[in-house]
Amino acid sequence: MARLGERVREAARTLAAAGVPSPDHDARELAAHVLGEPRYPVLEPDDVPASFDDDYALVVSRRAAREPLQHILGYTVFRHVRLTIDPTVFVPRPETEVVAEVAIDEAARLADEGGTPLVVDLCCGSGAIAASVHAEVRRAIVVAVDASPDAARMTRANVGRVGPAGDLGPRVETGDVTDAALLEDLNGSVDVVASNPPYIPPGAVPRDPEVRDYDPALALYGGGEDGLDVPRAVIATAARLLRPGGLLVMEHAEVQGAQARDAALAAGDFHHIETRQDLTGRDRMLVARRR
Numbered sequence: 001m002a003r004l005g006e007r008v009r010e011a012a013r014t015l016a017a018a019g020v021p022s023p024d025h026d027a028r029e030l031a032a033h034v035l036g037e038p039r040y041p042v043l044e045p046d047d048v049p050a051s052f053d054d055d056y057a058l059v060v061s062r063r064a065a066r067e068p069l070q071h072i073l074g075y076t077v078f079r080h081v082r083l084t085i086d087p088t089v090f091v092p093r094p095e096t097e098v099v100a101e102v103a104i105d106e107a108a109r110l111a112d113e114g115g116t117p118l119v120v121d122l123c124c125g126s127g128a129i130a131a132s133v134h135a136e137v138r139r140a141i142v143v144a145v146d147a148s149p150d151a152a153r154m155t156r157a158n159v160g161r162v163g164p165a166g167d168l169g170p171r172v173e174t175g176d177v178t179d180a181a182l183l184e185d186l187n188g189s190v191d192v193v194a195s196n197p198p199y200i201p202p203g204a205v206p207r208d209p210e211v212r213d214y215d216p217a218l219a220l221y222g223g224g225e226d227g228l229d230v231p232r233a234v235i236a237t238a239a240r241l242l243r244p245g246g247l248l249v250m251e252h253a254e255v256q257g258a259q260a261r262d263a264a265l266a267a268g269d270f271h272h273i274e275t276r277q278d279l280t281g282r283d284r285m286l287v288a289r290r291r
């Protein structure tokens with residue numbers, strides 16, 4: 001009978017042959033999942049439960065068919081929070097952790113000054129940014145919106161699991177950023193708007209099966225020839241919601257920096273408009289301050 005480590009190495013070879021980008025990591029994560037452990041054991045046990053082999057073979061074959069690891073596990077970890085994930089929502093990506101960090105730093109600064117920062121996550125998906133702000137800046141009031149009712153439901157669950165809500169939040173709504181009346185009760189009062197909207201142009205179908213075949217189309221394609229219709233609506237909504245001096249941070253594709261800055265400039269309400277990079281040095285977010 002093969003030991004756990006040998007089974008995992010064999011699974012990693014299967015995943016590598018199927019083109020999975022991180023086969024060793026995924027084979028270990030799936031083994032931990034089947035064992036019911038939060039992570040792969042440092043000291044590999046000699047033996048495993050009798051049901052292990054069948055259960056492990058099943059999840060390895062699902063991953064080899066390029067089903068996202070997060071769909072199989074049912075969760076992902078984003079910054080300090082564990083988020084429930086299912087196929088109805090976009091799987092949060094590491095680059096968005098840096099977008100969240102800009103929002104968190106701004107909210108934390110305002111909280112340190114004694115304020116109660118109001119932070120809005122537009123196009124919230126599973127609630128990655130909203131839940132992180134809620135977890136890391138306990139004084140912040142968090143509001144999150146998504147056009148997908150499934151995403152709003154998932155955000156409500158994920159934000160709710162982070163900890164008790166304050167008197168004023170978190171508030172999670174199903175809503176469309178192209179709706180000029182969205183969150184209109186907050187007009188001119190928001191301290192931070194953070195967003196990772198859909199921004200892929202219609203012709204740029206992603207190559208990775210995990211993205212192309214599993215992320216909801218509503219979460220990927222931003223509309224218009226350049227994929228920036230929804231991001232432009234995010235910028236317009238931010239201009240309306242932010243108080244003077246409030247901060248917008250919005251993710252975009254590596255090649256969209258200039259277009260995003262132009263859109264913020266055209267909105268007419270922002271200054272200190274800049275493009276910032278993700279952890280790999282790629283241009284990945286617009287940061288701008290409401291005049």
Ligand SMILES: C[S@@+](CC[C@H](N)C(=O)[O-])C[C@H]1O[C@@H](n2cnc3c(N)ncnc32)[C@H](O)[C@@H]1O
Pocket residue numbers: 090091092093096122123124125126127128129145146147148151175176177178195196197198199218219220230
């Ligand atoms: C790229 S996903 C990002 C989700 C989440 N912010 C994250 O980083 O994991 C974009 C999200 O925008 C939502 N969305 C698409 N069009 C929208 C619109 N017009 N108004 C509001 N949300 C929209 C999608 O449903 C999806 O959840």
